Amino acid sequence: MRLAMVVLYTGAGLIALLYAALTYRRRSETPLALPLSLVMAGSAQWALADACALAAPTPGLAVTFNYLIFLGVATVVVGFFWHTTVSAGRRPPRLALMLIHPVLLMAVLATDPWHHLFYRRVEAGGLGMVVQPGPAYWAHVLYSYAMMAFGLVLVIRALRRAVRGQRRVYLWFLVGALAPTVGNLVTVFIDVDLQGLDLAPVLFLTSGVVWWWTDRSGVNSDPVPVTYAQVLSALSDAVMVLDPNGRFLDVNPAATKLLAAVNPACDAVIGRQWREVVGPHFTAMVADTGQTTIHGPSGDVYDFRVVKIEAAADGTSTCTVVVARDITELERLRAELTDQAVRDGLTGVYNRRHLAAVLDAQARAAADGDPLSIVMIDVDHFKAVNDRYGHAVGDRMLVDLARQLTGSVRESDLVARYGGEEFVVVLPGVPAHAAAERADQWRRQCAARAIDTPHGTLNATFSAGVAQLAATGGPDELLRLADEAMYRAKRAGRNQVLVAESALSISG
CATH class of the missing domain: 1.20.1070 (Rhopdopsin 7-helix transmembrane proteins)
Known part of the structure; x- marks a missing residue:
């Protein structure tokens, strides 16, 4: 022994x-x-x-x-x-x-x-x-x-x-x-x-x-993520760790919630392949590193960031970290802010800057032969309205007119505030005569609408000029012609619509 x-x-x-x-x-x-x-x-x-x-x-x-x-x-x-x-x-x-x-x-x-x-x-x-x-x-x-x-x-x-x-x-x-x-x-x-x-x-x-x-094995040769559970579990971003073969090593609570929304039938994900859990809609996005915005099948918008963690010695990838964030609400707010940047603060219709951009694009499109007309509208006696009824009533008049115009145009049309009491309506695909008829219909609706004020009812009218883009013209020329026609309508007695370079008058 x-x-x-x-x-x-x-x-x-x-x-x-x-x-x-x-x-x-x-x-x-x-x-x-x-x-x-x-x-x-x-x-x-x-x-x-x-x-x-x-x-x-x-x-x-x-x-x-x-x-x-x-x-x-x-x-x-x-x-x-x-x-x-x-x-x-x-x-x-x-x-x-x-x-x-x-x-x-x-x-x-x-x-x-x-x-x-x-x-x-x-x-x-x-x-x-x-x-x-x-x-x-x-x-x-x-x-x-x-x-x-x-x-x-x-x-x-x-x-x-x-x-x-x-x-x-x-x-x-x-x-x-x-x-x-x-x-x-x-x-x-x-x-x-x-x-x-x-x-x-x-x-x-x-x-x-x-x-x-x-x-x-190389797994614990380097320090592991310190306070991983405490920090990542508190994040609202979804954090997912995948091994080199694309299998889930870990997910934080936000990721669990996100994956459940993407694939309600999926329960435990640890050890399963990425493509098995997220389905074909998201499968390809982890192939490359970087940032990607993906629209989910239900209309939600997600921001994905993919990072490959490499070993210090040979540069091989030891794991992939995927960070995902639901940015649906952020995208909605961003779109809202973008829209506000091109809108008039008082009336809510588009502003002059956006009008210039749209007219330039529409003019290029009209080069193929489709007509493009605009209607320039100016409220009659607006200064007198402000002096007698006050600026608050004048603002109400502009807001009310903007709403009438917006509710009377097509989806492809555009209503913009051009100046103080001036509006421009862009009508792609509409010739000048048809645009004048539509403008006169708006004029009659406006004149028939009464606005209650502390000093009695007020009926607003406007004068309008219509112009059609010429074959050799541009946006500036189109605005100038409509402006001249509108001032001719005012000199002719107001509350009427005139077409540029024409003696045609449509009045009510």
Whole structure:
């Protein structure tokens, strides 16, 4: 049995030593390599000292090798704490502080034959040494487990912060830490049944394999998103994390709500493909990075931002972050503001600037031969209305006339306020004579409408000039002709419609 244990410890120590050397060579590639190599070097020291203690020819030499076990234990504790700190996304601890425990421990062990604070009694046992621990031994055990427990707390906190696709890595890390911890607890507290049997250094090989896998996976080599759950769950934007194959790693509550609206039949999305959840309408938008505005099938408008997270070493994409925002209301407000920018503040019809832009576009379109006419309208005696009834009544008159005109035109027509009491109606596809007939109909409706005022009822009339775009003319010429016709109507007695370059008068 003793020989088998020596072989076991020696084999475990040599494997751990080889693994420590191989891991150390990768120290420039990942911040986890150096602490992991330290853990495995300490484990190798631990196991080889155990083997030497069992194979020692004299009790005195066995005790010496038994003391050397704790040099490996202290190294393992330092490496373990370092590894857990880096894995949790924190800065590596100061090496000087971590070395306090190993230095003090070596000093106590070197002088223990004189003060017996570490081992009160040492004697030969069936599979090695049987010892009676002293207060320094228990202080060492308490400190070691406190440091390891603190490191595990850091990992657990990082696990809770991490996205769900990364949490499995932390769980495997905890599994790797659990195996030697249980083995050491058996050695320390159940030594009555297993005298001399030290399971911890052998089981650290399990830790090495598991931690090697978590390190090589590349998932937790860098710090994970800090306070991920707290921050992203508070965002109104939908945040979705996809792996390189397009599977969902995590979604925040806003994303859950958005995905439920896009695909009500979809329940859990973690682990499912993006195209399976969002359907064909949104599938292609995650192919490229950048910002995209997408109109949903129900008319909603979404702003999508796609970011590829790349690994620092080789530039390959490790995941894709999709941030989506429902901008339906924002787009409505934007359209409303855009519309207000081209509207007259009092009457609500289009302003002069928009009229100029529309006339220019309509004039180019009319070059194909379709007629384009305009009607220029001026309220009769408007200054007298303001002087007698007040500006408030004058404003009401303009608003009322604007409403009448807007309610009497086609969807393709345009009503604009040209000046103080002047309006222009653009009639694409309508020749001058037909435009004059429509304008006269508006004139009659306006004259028949009474406006109540504190000084009695008021009937408003207007004069209008009609012009049709000539083949060689432009918007400015069209406005000039309509303006001249309108002033001719005023000089002819007001409350009538005249066509430019014509003696035709349509009056009521």
